[in-house]
Amino acid sequence: MFVHWQSSHPAEHVVSFSQHSKFFLPGTRISGWAAIAALIAVVTLGICIHSPPAAAADSLSVRIDLSAQRMRLSISGGPTYVWAVSTARPGYRTPTGRFRPVRLERVWYSTIYDNAPMPYSIFFHGGYAIHGTYEIRNLGRAVSHGCVRLHPSNARTLFNLVRQYGKADTLITITR
Numbered sequence: 001m002f003v004h005w006q007s008s009h010p011a012e013h014v015v016s017f018s019q020h021s022k023f024f025l026p027g028t029r030i031s032g033w034a035a036i037a038a039l040i041a042v043v044t045l046g047i048c049i050h051s052p053p054a055a056a057a058d059s060l061s062v063r064i065d066l067s068a069q070r071m072r073l074s075i076s077g078g079p080t081y082v083w084a085v086s087t088a089r090p091g092y093r094t095p096t097g098r099f100r101p102v103r104l105e106r107v108w109y110s111t112i113y114d115n116a117p118m119p120y121s122i123f124f125h126g127g128y129a130i131h132g133t134y135e136i137r138n139l140g141r142a143v144s145h146g147c148v149r150l151h152p153s154n155a156r157t158l159f160n161l162v163r164q165y166g167k168a169d170t171l172i173t174i175t176r
Contacts, residue, residue, distance in 0.1 A: 058076050058165060058169060059075075059076055059077075059165060059169045059170070059171065060073070060074075060075060060161055060162060060165040060169060060170040060171070061073070061074040061075075061077075061170075061171050061173070062130070062158070062170065062171065062172045062173070063173045063174075063175070064085060064087070064094075064130075064148055064172070064173070064174045064175070065175055066087050066088075066094060066096070066142075066174065066175065066176050067176055069084060069085055069086065069087065069139075069140045069141060069142060070082055070083065070084060070085060070140075071083045071084075071085045071130075071148070071150065071154075073158065073161070075161070075165075081154070081157070083150060083151065083154045084139040084140040084151070085139065085140075085148050085149060085150055086133065086135070086138050086139050086140070086141055086142065086143045086144050086148075086149040087142050087144055087146070087147075087148055087149075088142060088144055088145065088146045089142045089143045089144060089145075090142070092144070092145050092146045093146055094128070094144070094146050094147070094148060094174060095125050095128055095146075095174065096174045096175060096176060097125075097173075097174060098171060098172070098173050099124040099125050099171075099172040099173075099174070100124065100167055100168065100170060100171065100172070101122050101123065101124055101162055101167040101170050101172065102123050102124060102125075102167070103121075103122075103123040104121070104122055104123075104159065104162060104163065104167075105118075105121040105123070105129075106119070106120060106121075106159070107119065108121040108129075108131070111127075112127070112145075113145060117132075117134065118131040118132070118147070119131060119132040119152055119155060119156075120132045120150075120152070120155035120156050120158070120159035121159075122158065122159060122162055122172075124172050128146055128147055128148075129147050129148070130147070130148040130150065130155070130158065130172070131147060131148075131149065131150070131155055132149070132150055132151065132152035132154075132155030132156065133149035133150065133151075133152070133155075134152065135149070136151050136152075139151060148174075
């Protein structure tokens with residue numbers, strides 16, 4: 001659950017909740033001293049706090065570092081996930097540059113490599129995709145034919161976030 005904190009003046013504190021929890025419904029807004037009390041209660045319960053910069057639009061940034069075999073995921077410039085990935089092994093290539101997701105496929109099988117499963121596929125450049133893999137022992141090493149492989153649970157998280165934020169508000173950046 002994310003808690004959005006806004007305060008342009010000390011007497012005008014506002015807290016809003018973006019996801020359902022056992023304490024608050026999405027879109028619940030509390031203002032004044034009750035907002036401060038709610039924020040303290042939420043922090044005490046260990047819920048993630050997110051204060052996006054005022055000018056930042058809701059967006060998803062996916063940065064893949066080929067040399068480190070890592071993906072860094074940022075939501076509106078805020079909370080970040082860092083996950084091990086597997087990208088192209090020698091003799092193959094993972095494209096570099098900036099991309100937007102083109103197509104999402106919850107269940108997909110490779111049409112080139114022995115019908116290999118590609119759960120939670122996010123296609124971003126022709127046949128290249130970010131997707132889950134069941135070869136999790138190889139994460140962190142360059143072993144793929146060019147796609148970006150993730151642990152299946154991380155691929156599911158990313159897939160759902162791309163659906164939530166939309167393809168137009170998701171930027172995939174791949175660097176060496």
